[in-house]
Amino acid sequence: MKTIKILLYYPANEIAKPITYHLIKDYDLEVNILHADISLNKVGKLILDIRGEDDKLEEALNYIESEGVQYKLFNRTIIWQEDNCVHCGACTAVCPSGALEMNREDWSLTFDKEKCLVCELCVKACPLNVMNVSV
Numbered sequence: 001m002k003t004i005k006i007l008l009y010y011p012a013n014e015i016a017k018p019i020t021y022h023l024i025k026d027y028d029l030e031v032n033i034l035h036a037d038i039s040l041n042k043v044g045k046l047i048l049d050i051r052g053e054d055d056k057l058e059e060a061l062n063y064i065e066s067e068g069v070q071y072k073l074f075n076r077t078i079i080w081q082e083d084n085c086v087h088c089g090a091c092t093a094v095c096p097s098g099a100l101e102m103n104r105e106d107w108s109l110t111f112d113k114e115k116c117l118v119c120e121l122c123v124k125a126c127p128l129n130v131m132n133v134s135v
């Protein structure tokens, strides 16, 4: 079993295709929607964590392509150098997914990697270069 993070690009004319339904039903995958920007008659984007057996994941990627939906796998991850962080909170203001939040009890930064979209906005926002991208 492994988990992949993937960005799906839906052309406007394919927006109504029930891709996630088929990933779950036909390929026995666990699908977690991290971010969705989908509107009728517009190009759509969906970011997913998908977990399953290697062969099923490969078949599922072929299925996605065969439906006319393009995808990009996220190979990069965000590294938080916690020891150098001053918990100023600047990065939480730009994080679109809620992966970066301030703990309301002690006002320290928390980073939930599972929610991270690897958009890299926090990398640019951090004044101390504490957030980095790794491949």
Ligand code: SF4
Pocket: 084, 085, 086, 087, 088, 089, 090, 091, 092, 109, 125, 126, 127, 128, 129, 130, 131
């Ligand atoms: S912007 Fe940088 S220093 Fe400030 S809380 Fe975020 S990671 Fe820490």
Ligand code: SF4
Pocket: 078, 094, 095, 096, 097, 098, 099, 100, 115, 116, 117, 118, 119, 120, 121, 122, 123
């Ligand atoms: S890359 Fe940074 S800003 Fe983007 S989702 Fe991940 S933690 Fe949030």
